[in-house]
Amino acid sequence: MERKVDINRIKVVLVEQKKTNKWLAEQLGKDPATVSKWCTNTAQPGLDTLLQIAKALDVDVKDLINSSKEEAKYVRIS
Template sequence: MEDVNRIKLVLVEKKRTNKWLSDQMGVTPSTVSKWCTNSSQPDLPSLLKIADLLEVDIKELIVREYKKFLVEQEMNQKQISYGKE
């Protein structure tokens, strides 16, 4: 399975560019490019800021299959709810 870069995918989904993100983050376009190609990774405070700027849950930037993750969480929650009844 190929490595999927979540930051790059979310930027595309939100119709934002690397340049936009670099301007918003106050970093060089080269830094964002490295994040998007997995040459380096942002630190946690930067990752939180990226999530805020892109208006996504931080998990969407770090969980490979986020939608699958959400479905599994929902199913687990329902199982817990059914167990309480």
């Protein structure tokens, strides 16, 4: 059984702000499928893109990343 760590918190922040993946994709000029992969942690945005996401959501970039010092949260991959 493989496990993967949820690296980013993009989906959590979107939910907190009552915004959608589609909205974020429009703000960044990205394909909604790409944003969906970031939100499910199946892919990760580059650092430059992460900074753009933070700006679009008006949050500190640290709010978009799970701390490496906290106990990692694992998700089962089928």
